[in-house]
Amino acid sequence: MITPRTTRLLRAADLRAFHRAILSCLPGDPIAARGCAVIVPTRTAGEELRRTIENLSLRTEETSLRAGGSVRGLDSGNPVINIKASSDKFSIGELANVLPALRPYENLQPAFEINARGPADRLDVQVNAREKQVLNALFPLMSRDRQATQAIFEIIKNQPNY
Helix, strand or coil: CCCCCCCCCCCCCCHHHHHHHHHHHCCCCHHHHCCCCCCCCCHHHHHHHHHHHHCEEEECCCCEEEEEEEEECHHHCCCEEEEEEEEEECCHHHHHCCCHHHHHHCCCCEEEEEEEEEEHHHCEEEEEEEEHHHHHHHHHHCCCCHHHHHHHHHHHHCCCCC
């Protein structure tokens, strides 16, 4: 029995355009995308394409987000996660348009790094977050001393209603 398939020839001006063209042909569902074959000229080209697919970059007027990594064994019941995400400016207001529960925090624009790795049932998550508006307001009050500003910010962010 022959399985139906679609064959496409893609041409692109450069590597980045080539990767975008390939990504536009893949299904949005990661599990369905596994069933697709993409033939590239070398093993190195395949590795570079895999890195492009696994890394995500999102930029809007108010947000800059970069994420990368992998989730292996989705169909095993206990997937293994290795993901890193970072943002130097993330608009909670933009996300509040999709998740209304965030509206009380819509003026925040935190910067953060998140690392999550390990099996889903024992996931090790490390978060480093900074809220620029609070830090920027404290900095001149602390005589432009970065260490003192960070120390006061740590106290503030650990308050119950922060």
